[in-house]
Amino acid sequence: MDLPLLSSILLFISTAQAFQYSELAQYIDSHQEEYVETLRDWVAIESDSSNVLKRPDLHRMMDMTADKLRTMGGNVELVDIGEQELPDGQMLALPKVVTARFGNDANKHTVCVYGHVDVQPAKLEDGWKTDPYNLTDINGNLYGRGASDNKAPVLAWIHAVEAYQALNMELPVNVKFVIEGMEETGSNGLDAMILAQRDTFFSDVDYIIISDCGWLSRRPALTYGTRGNCYFFAEVEGPKQDLHSGVYGGTVIEPMTDLIGILDMLISSNGKILIPGIREAVAPLSDEEWRMYQDIEFDLENYKNKIGVNQLMYSNKVDLLAHMWRYPTVSIHGIEGAFSDPGTKTVIPAKVIAKFSIRQVPNMDPAMVKKQVTDYLHSVFAKRKSPNKLKVTMVIGAKPWLADTQHPLYEAGKAAVKRVFDMDPDLIREGGTIPIARTFQDVTGKSIIMMPIGGFDDGLHSQNEKMSRYNYIEGTKLFIAYLNEVAQINKTSI
Template sequence: MSKFLSGELIKLGASVELRELGKQEGTDVDLPPIVLARYGSDPAKRNILVYGHYDVQPALVEDGWDTDPFTLTKIDDKLYGRGSTDDKGPVIGWINSIEAHQKAGIEFPVNLVMCFEGMEEYGSDGLDDLIKAEKDKFFKDVDATCICDNYWLGTTHPVLTYGIRGCSYYALTVSGPSADLHSGIFGGMVSEPLIDLTHVLAQLVSPQGKILIPGVMDLVAPLTAKEEKLYDDIKYTMQDLYDATGSKTNLFDNEKESLMARWRYPTLSIHGIEGAFSAPGAKTVIPAKVIGKFSLRTVPDITPRALDELVFKYINEVWEKLGSKNKMEIKLLHDGMWWLSSPTHWNFEAAKKATKAVWNVEPDLTREGGSIPVTLTFEEELQKNVLLLPMGRGDDGAHSINEKLDMSNYINGVKTLSAYLHYVAVEPATA
């Protein structure tokens, strides 16, 4: 993918460098290179940085896909395939924009600075270090940043995103016997790691979504009347939630509480158990070692280290109460901070005008529940405003089976990206 992107950009006249990052920590595996590219070098034009990623989540037909996940398939004006909306489609959208300007004979309005990585789905290994090292070199003179790696809130109304939650991801390991055991022989004789693990996991969060770790909610910034008012006019219905999930398993029965739970409050999710028997059929095994994976999505004003302290303290206390002879270890796998920007910055004003020009409506200003850690890195290191300008819809199924991107969103998305570049080229530089 990095070579493909490089080839497409070079054909369009961009200068391109594949920046190698060395080995993945603790392995002999080469990290995928970051594609650094520039299109245009006119000192009279603004330098707009765009970011995207060319890696994707895993996908197998047997997961439940209706098509080959790695062959882009058009069905009923929808493009199905892994990465169609997250994030290969939007990345190709920037290339389409350059190509369209050339074919139409229209001068490109800005100098486009591009950063496309290949490790976003695994924590962006190596990217933060590169940004810090290149902030006064490759990224020097960047005036604003635009990231196209998120989605509309629903399915009918475009949005601009000014905030995202952070994510702290943990692994809870419980180990006992030196090898897996037969439950008919050893069941009732030994302390079983999987039983211990499920007891601990069950005490992290309630079925209603309440985080049971003491002190976490005390770290959250209070809700102000001004912030609460922002939720009143957002075009989102409970039906949008039903359509996106394919169910009515909502924890809240109104839009405002649902959106606040997604955007401005922390959540805890349990993702899976490594080492437990999960194949079809019956297997009477006692696993010798199991690892539970869970994460917390974080919001202002939660800091990762303060959260770690609360998580580790609580799990150790719960473990002590079990009185188990097994061994337990809790560790952080990776984390990323939340991000909150100013939706009245000139970068956002340009995006509002572009959205109105293409979609004939004013975009909703939203926050997002997912995490894009590089957003904060770009803002902190370059000291420039960052905008999230989505292409896809809320029902695209990113990270799920049958991921798709509607053709109308793809085509109008490219138009919006292009219009944004024209508006941001001339928008007065107000705060």
């Protein structure tokens, strides 16, 4: 037997024998109040990446993250990723990306955990029952903006490493962290940073783990796919200034009327996308996928109750899940320039900008979707014979991501879920977009798994976002168990 193979076998045996899950789990249980208080400190920082006025808070959030990892003895760097240009032409510093390393044993696998600590906007008057930036514990649920997306999962990974350290147990794998502060607005600057460090920071990484998603039901899940996102602005411009509707109504062709007219041509009332070429590009649903969807735990009635509707677009589980995960959809998000404040205002807007998106799935290409949407809207607009001007711009073009569920990473995930929760996980896809997954895959060539700990009812991006104490603490145990399972993957299966 050759020495490298013998070394691998001995490492496998020693790791399997040395794992002391019960002691680690007990440590987590005994420190859960400390973990909740740390989350409270993190949630208190209004790290809203979409609001340039909150940029100092975002910088403070990145510093706090780096300090936490430094106190644990990690090899930490704050990586400068440059500036962003604001609409008025001003330049604003992007929040630095935090990288950290724990362990440097060439005989061990190296995993890289990705997360983000920026959040969506939140105000009490939006309909929150509690102050969104004051973590509030109600019946075991920890309410606060960013609690589930993504501060608690990031902290759970940090606590997992801390637990090994506190009990003087050797980490079963080397652990690296990449934590950013611009995920909610498109991860500005991160793609370039990953490309720049492909042959340095990422050179020895074997696997990448992302925990920026959630379960589908009360059953734990492993996520193997996400949709991409093409986000568009459609701008219609007419008069040189806003006009009084009493004085000018009926004499001008109004930009808002044109805009509503072309938006109505994007999607039918039954959800059919009307843009030529979109549906034809979608990868067909395979028999294997259909069977997987049949086995997933998902309750249509609970889903309807959670979102407060009495009717869904589809009436059976497989159709609904397929259209949530692996078929594209068009969503209209808002109209800039329209009057939206309380009260009345009799104005004809001179310029209005519609904001809508199309979620991407395999085998769609954002560049082709951009052309299809632009050509189609201009053709629809031309038929209106309007003197107004139309401008279509794609501001985000994120690709979908899909993993192989037969990869050893997923087998390790199943084993870790079984150990902690005593059940098998659902294998699910995510309807949302995590652009960085595709970037990691394309740039580094490394295998990726998404391992969520967020609940199905956490309210991501919504009012009253929360992370349950149960998911936070048991999720930390899951990460502890998963590091051990990954350590047992044979090197030849990478």
